[in-house]
Amino acid sequence: MSVFSHSEFDDHQQVAFFNDGASGLKAIIAVHNTNLGPALGGCRMWPYESEDEALTDVLRLSRGMTYKSALANLSLGGGKAVIIGDPARDKSDALLHAMGDFIQGLGGRYITAEDSGTSVADLLKIGEKTDFVSGIDKVSAHGGDPSPSTAYGVFVSLREAVYHKLGRTDLNGVKVAVQGLGNVGYRLAEQLSDAGAELYVTDIIQANVDRAVRELNAIAVKGDQIFSLDVDVFAPCALGAAINDQTIPQLRAAIVAGAANNQLATAKHGYQLHQRGILYAPDYVVNAGGIVDVFYQRKMLEEGYGLDNYAADLDAKVEGIGATLREIFVRSDRENVPTFVIADQVAEERFAGANSLYQPDPAVA
Numbered sequence: 001m002s003v004f005s006h007s008e009f010d011d012h013q014q015v016a017f018f019n020d021g022a023s024g025l026k027a028i029i030a031v032h033n034t035n036l037g038p039a040l041g042g043c044r045m046w047p048y049e050s051e052d053e054a055l056t057d058v059l060r061l062s063r064g065m066t067y068k069s070a071l072a073n074l075s076l077g078g079g080k081a082v083i084i085g086d087p088a089r090d091k092s093d094a095l096l097h098a099m100g101d102f103i104q105g106l107g108g109r110y111i112t113a114e115d116s117g118t119s120v121a122d123l124l125k126i127g128e129k130t131d132f133v134s135g136i137d138k139v140s141a142h143g144g145d146p147s148p149s150t151a152y153g154v155f156v157s158l159r160e161a162v163y164h165k166l167g168r169t170d171l172n173g174v175k176v177a178v179q180g181l182g183n184v185g186y187r188l189a190e191q192l193s194d195a196g197a198e199l200y201v202t203d204i205i206q207a208n209v210d211r212a213v214r215e216l217n218a219i220a221v222k223g224d225q226i227f228s229l230d231v232d233v234f235a236p237c238a239l240g241a242a243i244n245d246q247t248i249p250q251l252r253a254a255i256v257a258g259a260a261n262n263q264l265a266t267a268k269h270g271y272q273l274h275q276r277g278i279l280y281a282p283d284y285v286v287n288a289g290g291i292v293d294v295f296y297q298r299k300m301l302e303e304g305y306g307l308d309n310y311a312a313d314l315d316a317k318v319e320g321i322g323a324t325l326r327e328i329f330v331r332s333d334r335e336n337v338p339t340f341v342i343a344d345q346v347a348e349e350r351f352a353g354a355n356s357l358y359q360p361d362p363a364v365a
């Protein structure tokens, strides 16, 4: 297994491997870039089939966090942690404590958060051993759950995309197809409904659809029909890879803007949207409201930042996602380059230019 010549290695600043024989912990933490601040990213626990698969994941995901935070204008870098193991079988207090010790040993260069396979309860355990945990504060504007901020960021993005593509300054009567009515999708649908949008919705959980029909006057759509509706916006808020070989030919929407991670099955599909004149609001720009929320939760804890300032600043920062998207859309039109390519360029300009390596506190390290 190689690291520096690994296909996902992209000038990462640090890759740390941890082993604790007593608890069975085997973990990797990748710090991609700290030019803008400490590297924040979730701790994933997954039964990886090989160490190389775990390394691939942590290298790729940590890089993604650098780009996401830079585009959200946060003073954060990008990092990620993976624990190799089955969360249902291998997790123990001893293992989580060992993970906390390791994170503490990095002296604040990496700050952890929830991810697949780890819960708030796990983070509280990890937090018994380290100061560098976020996303567990219950006093925050939304009780620690970042989904409402994510949903607001998607709403702001959708409004911006509608203005750019359709020249509309409001959403009254704009037709939006929402795929997935979970934590983010349902809240988005509520805000869209309040703004007068016409909603078409689908979910594999019928109760979610029934609720949207009942409460938001939405029109229920069966499964894959959501892709081919004659709507203004398609908002993927379920799983990844919604934009793929099968769905692109069906799309009639002028805009794709939603919460789901990794919406493009491959980069090729981003080019195809561009060629078809469909405006794609890049997912990791659109869904950054959650990390903005986590950032402010931490600020509150660290700096005794007041709840009132927190809520106002949080909303302003999430609204800033709209300005970043505007910059991306304008450059994409001017240069005739897909939005997701421009988004990467904007992120690189922000973090590469910063060039001030975050220094951990020597008192802690």
Ligand code: NAD
Pocket: 146, 147, 148, 150, 179, 180, 181, 182, 183, 184, 185, 202, 203, 204, 205, 208, 223, 237, 238, 239, 240, 259, 260, 261, 287, 288, 290
């Ligand atoms: P969630 O699990 O609460 O909701 C997902 C919903 O999609 C569920 O209701 C599920 O039944 C539905 N669904 C799954 N497969 C479907 C299908 N094939 N067709 C229709 N509906 C389907 O998740 P969430 O927290 O709302 O997140 C939604 C997406 O946004 C995910 O891709 C997630 O990674 C991404 N995201 C979430 C956040 C956040 O703060 N929660 C932040 C960034 C990105």
